[in-house]
Amino acid sequence: MKTLLAILTVVGAIMVIWYAAAVPMNMGTAISEAQRAGVEVTPPEAQVRRDMSGTSLTLKNLGLISATWELKRPRLPAPHQVAIELWDTTAMKKVNSKRSLIYHGWVTLSATLLGFAFGTGLGILLAVGIVHSKVMDMSVMPWAIVSQTIPIIALAPMIIVVLYSIGIQGIIPKAIISAYLSFFPVVVGMVKGLRSPDAMQTDLMHTYSASQAETFWKLRLPSSLPYLFASLKVGIAASLVGAIVGELPTGAVSGLGARLLAGSYYGQTVQIWSALFAAAILASVLVGIVGLLERGLLRRMGLSR
Template identity: 75%
Template sequence: MRSLVAVLTVVAALVVVWYLACIPMNIAGVLVEAERAGATVTPTDGAERRATSGIVLAAKNSFAIPATWAQERPRLPAPDQVVNELWKTTVGMNITSKRSLVYHAWVTLSATLLGFAIGTGLGILLAVGIVHSRVMDMSVMPWAIVSQTIPIIALAPMIIVVLYSVGMQGIVPKAVISAYLSFFPVVVGMVKGLRSPDAMQLDLLRTYNASSAQGFWKLRLPASMPYLFASLKIGISASLVGAIVGELPTGAVAGLGARLLAGSYYGQTVQIWSALFGAAILAACLVGLLGLIERALLARMGMAR
């Protein structure tokens, strides 16, 4: 109960800061509209107004403050505008509609999940190889690290172009970019996890004359589970980012990335922010879902206390 109060206090503080930030951000635009509608604003000269800071403008024209939270195309939309837009484009709309955020989220989610599955599978396979073969450890690991130093925004168009030239488009290039981002945390976490059994545990298996396959299935793999889930949580959010980034350079017409892009073309800031929040909520749900699976699995394994 006390922690709930603490959480709500922080949320309320953030919302208040957001509303306050809207005033100086949007006041200039509001004043232009007010002047056109015939109101008297100070200073009257437009050039002088542009040279004045938002805070000063708000102080001199306090009548215009409420309007900063209700513009059609604000620089910074107010929280209630974003929530309204989110509500309108999710619950208040048929999900088959091209304007429904649920529809766009699903387009991105499908690429995310496919990419996440590919990335996780690849990551686990690489980790198993790295742990069991010194050659792979020395040859694959450096490339895996290098791959993550290239900004994905620079690489994504290349991946799309290359895949398009071999006839692949739609969900596949997005999933590939998604997998590219998500395999790395899985490799790192899984290598760490598979190596987590100490020397004594390995000696014990030697005294049983266990094969390395037995060592893998009975000791290394179960021991790696907590590490795997920590990695998967990072991996799934990276996957979502990858899928969104994959939608940007293609001028995709559907997906959260496409919503962001369309919003920025037409100055629809409310739409951009609602797409951003849509993506954040989706990521939170995915990470939360993984957390539930982790709890259930570790409880089944007797590792949760």
């Protein structure tokens, strides 16, 4: 009960701040619409009004506060506007409609899962090699770290152009970008997990004359699972970001990235915010699924707390 109360308190505070921030940011637009409708505002001179801050305009036009929360194209949409747009583009649209966020979310999700599978597989293989090979530890790990210093927004167009030039289009370029973002957390987490057994545990395995493979399967791998799942939660969220970023340079017509592009092209800020919230909800669901798998597997193996 205390946890629920704390969550509701934080959410309520965010809503209050959000509504308050929307007023000065949207007041200029609200005044413009009021002037076109023949409503008297302060100050009446357009040039003076443009030179004034949103806060000053708000203090001089308190009667227009409610109007700042109902604009068709606000600078900052009010929470209820985003909620209505989410409802209209999910529950009120057919799943296969190009205006449905469920349809666009599925397009992005398919690239996310494929890229996450690529990135996770690559990250686990690299981690195993790094732990068991000094050469890979000294050579591969530094390059893996350096690869993450390249901004994905700069790398994504390069990957897409190169792949397009050799005839690879569709979901694969987005999946590769997703894999690029998701493999590094898996590498780091898996390496930490595989190295987590202490010297006493490894010496005990040697005492039992266990081979390197037996030590891996019976000691290192089970010990690494908590670390692996922690990194998978980060990786799945990063993979979703990669899929969305991969849709931006291509001028995609489907996917959450495409909804963001369309909203920015036509000044539909409510559409942009609804797509952002849809992406956040999708990421939360994916992380939650990974968490459920973690609890189930660790409980089955007797490793849960």
